[in-house]
Amino acid sequence: MSDNLLTLEGVHTHIGAYHILHGVDLQVPRGQLTMLLGRNGAGKTTTLRTIMGLWQASQGRVTFNGADITKKHTPQIAQLNIAYVPENMGIFADLTVKENMLLAARQARTAAQIDTQRLAWIFKLFPAVEKFWNYPAGKLSGGQKQMLAVSRAIVEPRELLIVDEPSKGLAPAIINNMIDAFQQLKASGVTILLVEQNINFAKRLGDHVAVMDDGRVVHAGSMQALAEDAALQQRLLGLSL
Known part of the structure; x- marks a missing residue:
């Protein structure tokens, strides 16, 4: 290989x-x-x-x-x-954070069917995704939208x-979080x-x-x-x- x-x-x-x-x-x-x-x-x-x-x-x-x-x-x-996060992030502003994640989770038809262990890992990487789970994605800050965009790309193994x-x-603090x-x-x-x-x-x-x-x-x-x-x-x- x-x-x-x-x-x-x-x-x-x-x-x-x-x-x-x-x-x-x-x-x-x-x-x-x-x-x-x-x-x-x-x-x-x-x-x-x-x-x-x-x-x-x-x-x-x-x-x-x-x-x-x-x-x-x-x-x-x-x-x-292969997952792709474009520069404009491609967030669906009128949908909630949960609904954005569910769209990317091809193996799940409801949020309850998303791999719970993987979701817990994502929540640990990006706590804002869990905090604003039921919040309209369009209301998030720029940094929070970027976290959601990356989370959506990795909601299933890639x-x-x-x-x-x-x-x-x-902001620098969010950049450090993204690096981690x-x-x-x-x-x-x-x-x-x-x-x-x-x-x-x-x-x-x-x-x-x-x-x-x-x-x-x-x-x-x-x-x-x-x-x-x-x-x-x-x-x-x-x-x-």
């Missing part, structure tokens, strides 16, 4: 008349947390949406667990035990978790791919890193090596960790 759970080879994506991805090569090692970094407009979100089939690759190949998923539709990809900017707009949650998820064996702009978040969590620029991956390696190389950081990201 390959050490990489997810692989992109020469992936191009067009959106209308715009050519966004220009041959993305990306490896997501099994059981590790991979950070996808890059300046705004580098193509990070488009890469995630292409993996999930929300936008179709016009060239190249996406492979998950050794199977070609390039032409699969989003529901088929989700059924492969092999791959893909999250777009989980720390965006969050992802560390526990990784320890449980989940493979994680994160897009991040918060470099401290990336440095504390990442095992592997890929840096994008102008629709391509321009650097890949260990997160620790990038964190310790100020000159490389400056060249790739225009900043120092």
Whole structure:
């Protein structure tokens, strides 16, 4: 079995008349947390949406667990035990927290049928989800909505978790809570791919890193090596960790 759970080879994506991805090569090692970094407009979100089939690759190949998923539709990809948390979180504002969770729990028809042990684990990771269980999701704060979005993605066991900017707009205390949650998820064996702009978040969590620029991956390696190389950081990201 390959050490990489997810692989992109020469992936191009067009959106209308715009050519966004220009041959993305990306490896997501099994059981590790991979950070996808890059300046705004580098193509990070488009890469995630292409993996999930929300936008179709016009060239190249996406492979998950050794199977070609390039032409699969989003529901088929989700059924492969891949969960995706978009940047806008995708919360159903008019539904309660419980109802949002139930929609994601495909094996349950009522909240009582959701795996109680897993739910208890999620409540321990994100106490706000339990506290506001019967509360309209649209009334939650930004940080609470992000916690709900991640909780919904992991309400059933997933092999791959893909999250777009989980720390965006969050207070430092909530970011620390989110870091702890992802560390526990990784320890449980989940493979994680994160897009991040918060470099401290990336440095504390990442095992592997890929840096994008102008629709391509321009650097890949260990997160620790990038964190310790100020000159490389400056060249790739225009900043120092």
